[in-house]
Amino acid sequence: MTEDQGNLWKGNLQFFGKATASISHEIKNTLAIIAESAGLLEDLILMSEKGMELKSGQLQEISQRIQRQSVRADLIVKRLNAFSHSSDELLRSIDLLELVQMVLPLAQRFSLLRGVTLEMIPDSKNVSITTDPFSLENLLWRSLDFAAARADSNKSLLINVDEDANGGRIEISGMKNLSSLSEANFPGREERMLIGHLKASFLSEEQMGRIFICLPRELDRVS
Amino acid sequence: MMRILLVDDENELVSTLSERLQMRGFEADWATDAEDALSAVIKRKYDVAVLDVKIPRISGLNLKRRMEKLQPKMKFIFMTGHGSEKDFRMGVAEAGEAFYLVKPVKIDTLIEKIHNVLKTGDMEE
Numbered sequence: 276m277t278e279d280q281g282n283l284w285k286g287n288l289q290f291f292g293k294a295t296a297s298i299s300h301e302i303k304n305t306l307a308i309i310a311e312s313a314g315l316l317e318d319l320i321l322m323s324e325k326g327m328e329l330k331s332g333q334l335q336e337i338s339q340r341i342q343r344q345s346v347r348a349d350l351i352v353k354r355l356n357a358f359s360h361s362s363d364e365l366l367r368s369i370d371l372l373e374l375v376q377m378v379l380p381l382a383q384r385f386s387l388l389r390g391v392t393l394e395m396i397p398d399s400k401n402v403s404i405t406t407d408p409f410s411l412e413n414l415l416w417r418s419l420d421f422a423a424a425r426a427d428s429n430k431s432l433l434i435n436v437d438e439d440a441n442g443g444r445i446e447i448s449g450m451k452n453l454s455s456l457s458e459a460n461f462p463g464r465e466e467r468m469l470i471g472h473l474k475a476s477f478l479s480e481e482q483m484g485r486i487f488i489c490l491p492r493e494l495d496r497v498s
Numbered sequence: 499m500m501r502i503l504l505v506d507d508e509n510e511l512v513s514t515l516s517e518r519l520q521m522r523g524f525e526a527d528w529a530t531d532a533e534d535a536l537s538a539v540i541k542r543k544y545d546v547a548v549l550d551v552k553i554p555r556i557s558g559l560n561l562k563r564r565m566e567k568l569q570p571k572m573k574f575i576f577m578t579g580h581g582s583e584k585d586f587r588m589g590v591a592e593a594g595e596a597f598y599l600v601k602p603v604k605i606d607t608l609i610e611k612i613h614n615v616l617k618t619g620d621m622e623e
Contacts, residue, residue, distance in 0.1 A: 304508050308508060308511045388554055
């Protein structure tokens with residue numbers, strides 16, 4: 276294994292760790308709400324034993340809260356499952372839009388801590404490409420993190436997926452005037468390594484506050 | 499009556515916890531972001547604030563500092579869902595191990611910590 280390959284693996288492993296820690300945090304939150312709701316039910320039962328009237332509306336509200344959180348936990352676990360399986364094959368055909376839709380909720384928790392929301396542009400297109408999905412997820416995650424730190428006053432990043440002449444591209448817009456990306460050291464060493472590995476190109480329209488990740492339709496091999 | 503302010507971006511968590519505290523004789527309000535928490539502290543006096551370590555746009559630790567400026571006598575308890583070593587160290591360094599909770603929080607443990615933090619005076623001592 277070359278030094279570059281080693282660094283790429285290390286970077287991807289760190290990304291996996293961060294993403295799964297974030298997912299586990301989200302699961303923990305849903306479990307905490309379910310646990311508190313069960314506790315509240317117990318409180319109400321105890322109070323009813325002491326003569327307080329149980330109100331059906333309140334019970335229904337608690338039941339609906341538990342159901343909402345169970346649905347939320349189920350979605351999170353499905354997302355975790357899809358994310359974990361994205362590292363199964365180093366090279367495979369993917370739908371770029373589906374990949375972006377899977378990464379956004381993972382990145383959303385971090386961007387929300389900066390007060391920034393992530394939104395897909397509704398007319399984003401399904402684009403089929405062959406790539407290393409896990410490395411692409413890492414590159415997208417890092418790009419979204421960079422963008423969230425530089426979001427403009429709307430505090431909302433828009434993400435678009437479209438076809439281009441060579442394959443597909445992901446556009447992230449909603450940043451402040453990016454007067455000098457190189458000053459911000461983006462793409463940095465790790466991003467450049469991922470870009471090289473994916474044979475992608477990184478473009479920016481600094482005055483427009485947007486960046487593009489352009490990907491080839493066929494990545495023929497990964498090292 | 500003791501007044502508690504719960505701050506966490508999980509709306510349904512703080513609203514339920516607040517309801518359970520109210521059933522136990524506390525006056526409990528809740529907020530899901532720093533702005534709401536600070537405006538609550540401007541409007542009312544609280545004995546204890548229970549803060550998530552990570553709150554949108556601001557860390558729980560920074561929020562604590564801003565709240566302390568508004569109400570220097572207010573006491574703080576931190577809670578986290580993370581359980582990461584780094585967050586744990588950060589929370590413990592600021593709040594002291596005795597006033598740091600990992601979610602899910604047991605209501606009796608929270609109440610015990612509320613009483614303890616009020617008894618001990620300034621927790622940084």
